[in-house]
Amino acid sequence: xxxxxxxxxxxxxxxxxxxxxxxxxxxxxxxxxxxxxxxxxxxxxxxxxxxxxxxxxxxxxxxxxxxxxxxxxxxxxxxxxxxxxxxxxxxxxxxxxxxxxxxxxxxxxxxxxxxxxxxxxxxxxxxxxxxxxxxxxxxxxxxxxxxxxxxxxxxxxxxxxxxxxxxxxxxxxxxxxxxxxxxxxxxxxxxxxxxxxxxxxxxxxxxxxxxxxxxxxxxxxxxxxxxxxxxxxxxxxxxxxxxxxxxxxxxxxxxxxxxxxxxxxxxxxxxxxxxxxxxxxxxxxxxxxxxxxxxxxxxxxxxxxx
Amino acid sequence: xxxxxxxxxxxxxxxxxxxxxxxxxxxxxxxxxxxxxxxxxxxxxxxxxxxxxxxxxxxxxxxxxxxxxxxxxxxxxxxxxxxxxxxxxxxxxxxxxxxxxxxxxxxxxxxxxxxxxxxxxxxxxxxxxxxxxxxxxxxxxxxxxxxxxxxxxxxxxxxxxxxxxxxxxxxxxxxxxxxxxxxxxxxxxxxxxxxxxxxxxxxxxxxxxxxxxxxxxxxxxxxxxxxxxxxxxxxxxxxxxxxxxxxxxxxxxxxxxxxxxxxxxxxxxxxxxxxxxxxxxxxxxxxxxxxxxxxxxxxxxxxxxxxxxxxxxxxxxxxxxxxxxxxxxxxxxxxxxxxxxxxxxxxxxxxxxxxxxxxxxxxxxxxxxxxxxxxxxxxxxxxxxxxxxxxxxxxxxxxxxxxxxxxxxxxxxxxxxxxxxxxxxxxxxxxxxxxxxxxxxxxxxxxxxxxxxxxxxxxxxxxxxxxxxxxxxxxxxxxxxxxxxxxxxxxxxxxxxxxxxxxxxxxxxxxxxxxxxxxxxxxxxxxxxxxxxxxxxxxxxxxxxxxxxxxxxxxxxxxxxxxxxxxxxxxxxxxxxxxxx
Numbered sequence: 037x038x039x040x041x042x043x044x045x046x047x048x049x050x051x052x053x054x055x056x057x058x059x060x061x062x063x064x065x066x067x068x069x070x071x072x073x074x075x076x077x078x079x080x081x082x083x084x085x086x087x088x089x090x091x092x093x094x095x096x097x098x099x100x101x102x103x104x105x106x107x108x109x110x111x112x113x114x115x116x117x118x119x120x121x122x123x124x125x126x127x128x129x130x131x132x133x134x135x136x137x138x139x140x141x142x143x144x145x146x147x148x149x150x151x152x153x154x155x156x157x158x159x160x161x162x163x164x165x166x167x168x169x170x171x172x173x174x175x176x177x178x179x180x181x182x183x184x185x186x187x188x189x190x191x192x193x194x195x196x197x198x199x200x201x202x203x204x205x206x207x208x209x210x211x212x213x214x215x216x217x218x219x220x221x222x223x224x225x226x227x228x229x230x231x232x233x234x235x236x237x238x239x240x241x242x243x244x245x246x247x248x249x250x251x252x253x254x255x256x257x258x259x260x261x262x263x264x265x266x267x268x269x270x271x272x273x274x275x276x277x278x279x280x281x282x283x284x285x286x287x288x289x290x291x292x293x294x295x296x297x298x299x300x301x302x303x304x305x306x307x308x309x310x311x312x313x314x315x316x317x318x319x320x321x322x323x324x325x326x327x328x329x330x331x332x333x334x335x336x337x338x339x340x341x342x
Numbered sequence: 343x344x345x346x347x348x349x350x351x352x353x354x355x356x357x358x359x360x361x362x363x364x365x366x367x368x369x370x371x372x373x374x375x376x377x378x379x380x381x382x383x384x385x386x387x388x389x390x391x392x393x394x395x396x397x398x399x400x401x402x403x404x405x406x407x408x409x410x411x412x413x414x415x416x417x418x419x420x421x422x423x424x425x426x427x428x429x430x431x432x433x434x435x436x437x438x439x440x441x442x443x444x445x446x447x448x449x450x451x452x453x454x455x456x457x458x459x460x461x462x463x464x465x466x467x468x469x470x471x472x473x474x475x476x477x478x479x480x481x482x483x484x485x486x487x488x489x490x491x492x493x494x495x496x497x498x499x500x501x502x503x504x505x506x507x508x509x510x511x512x513x514x515x516x517x518x519x520x521x522x523x524x525x526x527x528x529x530x531x532x533x534x535x536x537x538x539x540x541x542x543x544x545x546x547x548x549x550x551x552x553x554x555x556x557x558x559x560x561x562x563x564x565x566x567x568x569x570x571x572x573x574x575x576x577x578x579x580x581x582x583x584x585x586x587x588x589x590x591x592x593x594x595x596x597x598x599x600x601x602x603x604x605x606x607x608x609x610x611x612x613x614x615x616x617x618x619x620x621x622x623x624x625x626x627x628x629x630x631x632x633x634x635x636x637x638x639x640x641x642x643x644x645x646x647x648x649x650x651x652x653x654x655x656x657x658x659x660x661x662x663x664x665x666x667x668x669x670x671x672x673x674x675x676x677x678x679x680x681x682x683x684x685x686x687x688x689x690x691x692x693x694x695x696x697x698x699x700x701x702x703x704x705x706x707x708x709x710x711x712x713x714x715x716x717x718x719x720x721x722x723x724x725x726x727x728x729x730x731x732x733x734x735x736x737x738x739x740x741x742x743x744x745x746x747x748x749x750x751x752x753x754x755x756x757x758x759x760x761x762x763x764x765x766x767x768x769x770x771x772x773x774x775x776x777x778x779x780x781x782x783x784x785x786x787x788x789x790x791x792x793x794x795x796x797x798x799x800x801x802x803x804x805x806x807x808x809x810x811x812x813x814x815x816x817x818x819x820x821x822x823x824x825x826x827x828x829x830x831x832x833x834x835x836x837x838x839x840x841x842x843x844x845x846x847x848x849x850x851x852x853x854x855x856x857x858x859x860x861x862x863x864x865x866x867x868x869x870x871x872x873x874x875x876x877x878x879x880x881x882x883x884x885x886x887x888x889x890x891x892x893x894x895x896x897x898x899x900x901x902x903x904x905x906x907x908x909x910x911x912x913x914x915x916x917x918x919x920x921x922x923x
Contacts, residue, residue: 193420193827194802195688195718195745198477200503200531204612204636205686225421236425242689257878 199225206242230258230290230321241313247305251292258321291324352378362387381405388412389847391429391453392872395901396437408447408472409438415850415895416800417825418452419477422852422893424878426908429453431478433906439466447472451502454478460485464492471495471523476502483532487513496521497550500528511536511559517544526553530579530610535559546571555579558612563591566598573601580610583637587617595621609633616643626650630677633658635684641667649674655711656680661697661718668701672708680714681705688718688745699726706733714739721752722779727761731768740765741776747803747828750780757781763788766796773820776800786810790817798823808835815839825850832890833860840868848897856894859887864896865914872899873914874907882912 203225229236237257244250292304295318304312304319347355356379359365365383369376385408388394399406413429431453438445445467455478463470470493475481483506489499490513511534517524524544529536538560545551551572556565560581569575585591595618599605605625614637629651634644635658644663648654654675661683663671671678683701687694699722706712712734722744731737751758758779766772766789773795777785781804789796790813797820805811812835814824824846832855843849843864858875861882865873875882876893903913 193417193422194747195685195743196420196802197685197688198419198503199421199505201635201684202688227425238421238425240421 226316226318228254228319228321231323233258241316246309254292254321290321292319292321294319349378353382356382384408386410390897391434392901392904393847393897393899396434398900400437400441404441406442407445409445410449411453412451413453415825415848416823417827417850417852422827424876424910427876427911428904428906428908430906431455432459435459435462443467444469446470449474450478451476452478454480456480457482457485457488461488464488469495472498474498474500474502475504477504478502479505482507483509483513483534487516490514490516491518494521495523497523498526500526501531502528503531506532508533510534514544515540522547522549524548525550527551528553528555528579529557530555532557533559538564542567542571551575553577556581556610558582561585562595562618566594569598569602574604575602576604577607578602578605582613583611583618584613584615585618587615592618592621596624600624603628605629607631611637614639619643619647623650627652629654631656635660635682638662638686645670651675654678658682658684660684660686661695662686664696665698665701665704669704672704676709677711678705678709679711681712682716683718685718685745693720699723702726703729706730713737716741718743718745720745721749722758722761723751723753724756724758724761725753727758728764731764735768736771737765737769738771739774740769740772741774742778743776744778747778748780757784759785759788766792771795774798777804778802782806783810783813786813790814793818795820797821801826801829803828805829805831808832811835812838815842822847826854828853830855833857836860837864840864843868843896844870844898846898848895850895852893855890857888858882858885858891861891861894861914870898871896872903875912875914876910878910
């Protein structure tokens with residue numbers, strides 16, 4: 037096959053700038069090189085999200101490296117009462133993203149996720165004779181050995197296996213000695229609803245290894261609702277600050293609860309993580325005031341289950 | 343010239359046309375043929391529930407007896423479409439309950455069905471016979487009870503892999519004692535145990551029962567009872583295939599199977615205890631379809647079973663079969679047409695079984711009729727793909743999933759462009775292709791050049807630039823469905839090929855680089871397309887126009903923009919830059 041030649045019908049050139057005849061003037065001249073503006077970020081619209089920003093940019097659901105700064109506060113919002121404050125329990129870096137950022141070639145500006153879109157830059161287009169650098173791939177191979185199975189499952193919807201099959205594999209009894217149901221290999225989708233939110237979400241509990249990870253993921257997922265509630269009145273360009281959002285969440289006293297195998301609603305955080313994932317069927321972020329009365333039962337229930 | 347046949351004659355002629363394509367062609371000949379055809383069409387297939395409205399369907403085709411509708415995009419199977427996106431069947435059921443009182447069949451895929459819908463179906467259609475719900479959700483077993491209780495002539499109830507809120511197994515007991523019409527029952531997706539005696543009596547009184555797919559909760563010890571009542575079964579899905587190892591259970595099971603001389607399909611087989619597998623050996627020579635994809639048994643046991651099934655045409659299996667097992671398969675099952683190998687441990691960091699590209703190569707060499715492949719593995723090479731392509735030029739469906747989505751050729755470390763290029767170049771009849779691995783724009787050039795019959799293409803983590811997308815959109819003449827995730831495709835190719843999108847059913851792009859501005863432009867320029875942006879960060883106009891959207895779903899429609907969208911979906915159209923209900 038001949039090397040793909042540069043063609044003009046879509047106005048692509050070596051420089052590949054967005055201002056060509058195809059695009060109308062309605063589209064702002066896209067600065068393809070400006071990665072920051074176009075990358076998918078989880079922060080608030082236009083905000084710099086200082087606590088969440090990383091050098092390489094982050095895609096949804098991925099946590100930056102070494103970004104422990106903000107991880108403390110959201111937990112308070114999901115767990116009511118001083119008794120269940122997880123901030124003390126947080127240790128170490130919340131590093132559960134696939135750590136592949138090192139070694140990416142500067143001009144490819146690969147995100148730290150292997151699974152982020154590549155090639156924003158024009159000079160990646162043609163002629164694409166050379167293969168994308170092998171280095172990042174090899175690095176990934178080396179790194180992957182350090183990642184626990186739970187990390188691999190973090191790309192949403194990958195590998196492409198239907199939930200029915202995933203859940204069936206997860207509940208296969210580990211009879212066969214060669215076939216062990218490793219905790220990292222299971223997958224468990226549960227629905228998460230939030231009081232007042234217009235729709236619910238589904239998450240895979242097995243992609244998290246601790247309450248901290250779960251909590252921060254949920255906080256990210258549902259922060260858009262809180263913004264929505266209070267953001268409607270804002271002019272399009274006004275920005276809410278990070279801390280403002282934290283205040284809103286904190287002020288509303290949301291509490292994270294779950295429905296267990298027996299159909300009872302319990303507060304999240306009382307039992308060891310493994311026990312929680314084994315028994316959790318559904319999650320609900322409810323208003324703190326509604327959660328009163330859940331607390332005492334959980335302790336008793338745990339005791340009776342022993 | 344008045345040399346035309348009387349209408350009745352034409353109608354009779356048209357009654358032999360079953361294919362939609364033929365009927366659509368007939369409708370275009372002249373006005374009177376259009377009229378005759380539309381009154382005589384009995385079956386409707388709607389590939390995208392938002393491409394047309396119930397009102398339009400009913401207005402054109404007043405005498406429909408069977409409807410098949412598909413809803414959510416395919417990537418919904420992998421949780422890429424958030425809950426609440428849409429695909430509600432309710433407006434369809436409501437409209438049809440008034441307009442089609444004689445409706446007999448409803449088949450739905452990836453749609454949201456509520457108990458209310460099921461009750462409405464049960465009440466509205468006196469001749470209702472067939473309900474197939476594939477990968478649907480939103481209903482409970484209470485809805486099933488309504489169907490069981492009220493549909494006097496129910497022939498087929500197939501729940502596919504739907505997500506049913508399982509309140510209890512009591513629904514099955516709602517089949518009245520005088521219900522004897524069942525031909526097919528598939529309840530394999532349900533968790534709760536049904537009353538076994540109710541099940542047994544139901545099976546016993548339905549002499550035409552051909553397909554019975556049990557759920558996992560039906561115990562193996564009782565399977566032989568059911569088989570004795572239904573020796574005419576053609577397809578059986580067992581429950582959990584495990585029990586205490588006892589010779590009496592084994593012998594009654596073996597004896598029960600030996601009586602099922604018509605059995606062609608076997609599935610279920612959860613929790614298999616290998617000692618019980620020989621009970622099915624007597625039927626193996628007749629088996630053409632075998633679904634072992636939940637059977638967590640090792641290669642030797644798998645091989646023993648599979649090598650007895652010389653007439654096997656379709657095999658779904660876990661990767662426990664390994665390369666050695668696939669070699670044995672290739673040696674014994676010369677009629678094999680479809681192979682699907684699923685991963686037993688997809689999230690593990692290291693391979694847990696010895697299944698590589700070699701297994702697929704062996705099957706491609708040994709099975710001359712192989713035409714449909716779904717293969718999960720952890721490594722691939724261009725050489726293997728080229729060999730497979732040359733061995734099987736009649737391949738129709740080829741879906742390869744490498745667990746690491748950007749894995750290069752494991753021997754040469756090059757991209758897998760040439761391998762997939764060989765597939766599309768050799769397999770001229772290829773209709774469906776899913777690719778993974780390290781792939782550059784080059785592979786898309788091959789696809790655009792050669793894949794002229796390709797109807798559905800799935801791409802993930804591939805390509806370098808818009809040129810890749812452009813090759814596909816401009817070259818693949820038969821393309822109907824294109825789904826893309828995590829690729830660096832942006833605005834240029836999409837806008838340059840906007841007209842192509844009108845010839846396709848749908849385009850899905852998520853985590854790519856298509857900007858909000860481009861989506862707006864596309865929506866404005868192409869009124870026959872619905873350009874839907876999904877973004878859970880909030881309204882797209884609260885971010886710069888150059889900001890990429892999270893998810894884009896574009897589909898052609900004659901029904902205009904939909905009005906049932908939830909809070910994270912926006913349609914780009916002429917009326918407003920963003921319009922949302």
